[in-house]
Amino acid sequence: MTEDPTFPRPQLRRADWRDLSGTWDFAYDDQNIWRSPAEVTFDRRITVPFPPESPASGVHDTDFHAVVWYRCRVPLRGPERPVAGERRLLLHFGAVDYRASVWVNGQLVAEHEGGHTPFSADISAVAGDAPALDVVVRAEDDPHDLSQPRGKQDWKQEPHVIWYHRTTGIWQPVWLEWVPDVHLTALRWTPDPDRKEVRLQLRLVTPPPSGWRTRVTLRLRGDLLAEQTVALTGRDASLTLSLAHAAGTYDKDELLWSPRFPNLIDALIEVIRPDGQVSDTVYSYAGLRSVEVSDGRFLLNGVPYFLRLVLAQNYWPESHLAAPSPDHLRREVELAKELGFNGVRIHQKIEDPRFLYWCDRLGLVVWGEAANAFLFTSDAQERLTREWLEALRRDVSHPCIVAWVPLNESWGVPNLERDPAQRHFVKGLYHLTRSLDFTRPVVANDGWEHVAGNILGIHDYALNAEVLRERYGSHEQIERTFASVQPHFRNIFTDGHHRSDEAVMLTEFGGLSIRPQNDEQWWGYATVGSAEALLSAYDTLVSAVLSSDVLMGFCYTQLTDTAQETNGLLRADRTPKVDPAQLRAINRRPARSVPGDIVQDIHHDAQERAGTLGRRTLSAEPAPS
Template sequence: MLSNMHDDPHYPRPQLRRPEWRDLSGPWRFAFDDENSWRAPGDATFDREIQVPFPPESELSGLRETGYHAVVWYARRVDLSEAERPVRGERRLVLHFGAVDYRASVWVDGHLVATHEGGHTPFSADISEAVGRADGFEVVVRAEDDPRDLAQPRGKQDWQEVPHVIWYHRTTGIWQTVWLEVVPDMFVERLKFLPDVDRGELRLTARFNRDVSADASVHVKASLRGNVLARQVVYADGREAHAVLGLRHTSGTPERHDLLWSPKRPNLIDVEIELRDASGAVIDRVESYAGLRSAEVRDGQFLLNGFPYYLRLVLAQNYWPQSHLAAPSPGHLQREVELVKELGFNGVRIHQKIEDPRFLYWCDRVGLVVWGEIANAYVFDEDAQLRLTSEWLEAVRRDFNHPCVVAWVPLNESWGVPNLERDALQRHFVKGLYHLTKSLDPTRPVIGNDGWQHVAGDILGIHDYAFTGDVLRERYGSHEQLAHTFERVQPHFRRILTDGHTRRGEAVMLTEFGGLSLRPAESERWWGYGTVGSPDELLEKYRELVAAVLESNVLMGFCYTQLTDTEQETNGLLRADRTPKVDPAKLRAVNVGFAHSVPGDVINEIHTDAQRRDADLRKNTE
């Protein structure tokens, strides 16, 4: 039987699982091609060894080469067991890459089997016809990642050789799992779930690698904690099959909250899909899961499952000093989610990075909402527009099924659109990304450009690193104060609204604030938005800022900067090694709006009228 994620946290694609797979992480042959002179596998001279999937700039790769290396090559011999060998008409072999930064070419036994552009999104190749020998094959990968190409979506990766200000060491080449999967000759290629909370339905589209024969059937079963909710048999139309699953317990209709997904009750519906031939024999079987939940903005409020929901997010770079954008292990992805939850946040904004799907799995399972964001470019030209749009569409498609994802953020702080106020073309691009995202996914809010200079979006995200709670109260305490801030205040030296945009029912959130650092030592590399002298002062200043935000009657949420120290950006609540700077229980008490933490999060004391009025709302956000 197919192992689930409880048993196999290494599985790289948690929402489409099969039992026959193999992780190709480990030692690969490696070479730098600084002259960019090699064009084919036979040209490369492999003189080093690297530990995949860690980037060559990182310690865990075994290399720690942080200089400029725009082109790198990988090679590995893969031996095949008898059960893995392709058999024409019966069994196929697929090679998967979680992410290769930035442009990749892949050869198998000298045959070019895949090319891909986009440093954060996955790609695959059916290598059945390319494998030249029954006992195994040679795979070679060329990755091109020019550090000085500012039209390339790069996020927080520095284009300078030594990291400066808020940018970090680079992540070149393979940085997520490379894996091999055995599939039948006809197989499920992709799944898409569309939840309907009002009807209690889950709509499924299954796509296959080729047209399905007319006499084949698709059998779908949905379960919740072992209780069957729905069964259905449908037939494919060409390469797709569609099912509408009415979610009910076989023993009766459960309570609504027993079906819905939320951070307080992260109910995950297990889904099994079988493709069967005319005789009833199983051709392909996959396991997946979905969440029945809705996320929307209406009349200035963010709604989860139809009810107002206050977002308490933390900004997370998800960067590790020993492995950079790559997690040191699958367990580190799980632990990152648990840390956010333990600190009293109900969500996380992954900043300038499309995170490993296993991280999103743990957010789904533990109960943590996520804002999906992409690494941005730094210049505006036709090439940058095409690159960002292509990779963004891949990201939305990859992560559509994760119930934890409740908002999309294609652009941050006008990165890649630096002349947004004065250039109509740049404004058209932002509006275009917003509307394109909405057309692909009408089920989630979209923020066209988070931070300032809003021209399109369902949420007005504001970045304001004011150092005192009084300033935050003056700017966001009431609707009148918010209107004044929109019209007269430029919190980060930029207008919040531009191109004649006025508020039209969007939810308003403080999506970056805080950024507090402990005062650095004399020679310490440092970056932050304000300093305090001790852990006690950090906690008090954090309490002051968050209390001011919670007292606002117009803000529907916040995102604190940030979860961990990251290289010289030392403004995390946790150090880079994930140890806390202050007592996590005290931070949690602040975040949930209580005077102090008590078992079970029972309300002990409410300090302000605003907190008293919103106590039930905040309980719903646990």
């Protein structure tokens, strides 16, 4: 099976699926009076998966609507109908914001809470011999509930400061999938470059009968790396596949995953019946790489690595949190790379898995961040924790993700310094995340008031490069900053926390805008008068960060203009404000804190000259699949 960048779940792919995107019936339920599909009066049409607030949906209504309904009729051909004991039919939702109920042919089949994470339903029984599926979705998304994880979605009528139009209801793909009666439901890849092996944990929908097996085949660019068959004795199975033989055949840069060399190991996983017939066939991939923090250094594959990140809202004017098309997800990755960044910090959004696929495939590291609530209540704690666990389970196998960020700038824990309960919650999220994934560092509360974490992420929008040098130039200067400076008027540490062996990074800075016209809506940290001035200011700020003896990375605010927040390096339509080549040259200067950093950039340039990165001219047009 060839790669399919449109498949909504890239690391567990099957050939037999159908995208349900397109025109659906739609209705508002502002009085919250309808309780079943039979009561609903559908009086509108909407294009799924675009939120009704967006122009792309065809509705484009940004008013407050807490409850919405969807309906779609899906004809089924004979071979597509489920067969008891042989073939099942699954209905998948990539994300529905925020609380969803789903009926098929009049029967409730699924309920889910969490606006950024997927859920599914086995609809075989309700589909039966019916000629079609009548799919109805009710989505509830209270715009005024600030204990609900919402990220950058505004609770006011019009976007203000750094918040944007809301995203209600369906905003990621809806799709059908046909699977055998005994099939895989989850995979988890854990790479171990030191031992030259990868571990695969898999789960079946149900414990299989005696005699069933699974066979896993790994290939790199078509060449066989490893193959292993094990007996299936329950729902869960674990395999460790040795790559020691391959490690002796390939150079390190041909086998390990990194942004410079995004090598992916293709995987075929088969579930085999006792008679030798294959019941289920799944296509996946893994990346062999390690990431850790040790003695104040960020290490990728055991080598100090300087992170050059850009803050990415991944928000489009025409479709809001939803991407306008799968091609736009690829283009967003290409844009960041073309500007010379080696990674993105996805901000207050759990991004579409297809975006992570392109980061894996093209080579861009990612900080995976939760969408936070704004109040601290028991409901808020439970909601964020539940959704964060679902995000970890969904995305843990993507090699591009090199750090987890459950909280940003004390959002949802606004009294962190004075409330021990809030501090325990932050520490609990850190330890819970590390217990579920010990292979990545965790930034428990990025930017402010650190009480736990492997990386000290600092947000500092000082606009004088000399101020940045004085604050972060050396170990002594950073210790003085920790003790006596409050960047952005917030303490860096609280609850007696202090730096031990964490890596220090400037994870938000810059935020420069070109001075707006008189009638232009604008919010930002500072303005400059022209594109030339923007490039010059960017140069001086980044140069100051790169001159530090201590900093192991930066994250510039931000990649694109987003609504009224016009401090992007690109406009909202993804056209550049300054020469991309000049930005790229600035971003690729060596970092003083990482010896040999310039060698990495030279290798990267050589790879581009060889044509292996697939770079294209910067433009607003999406890349072809």
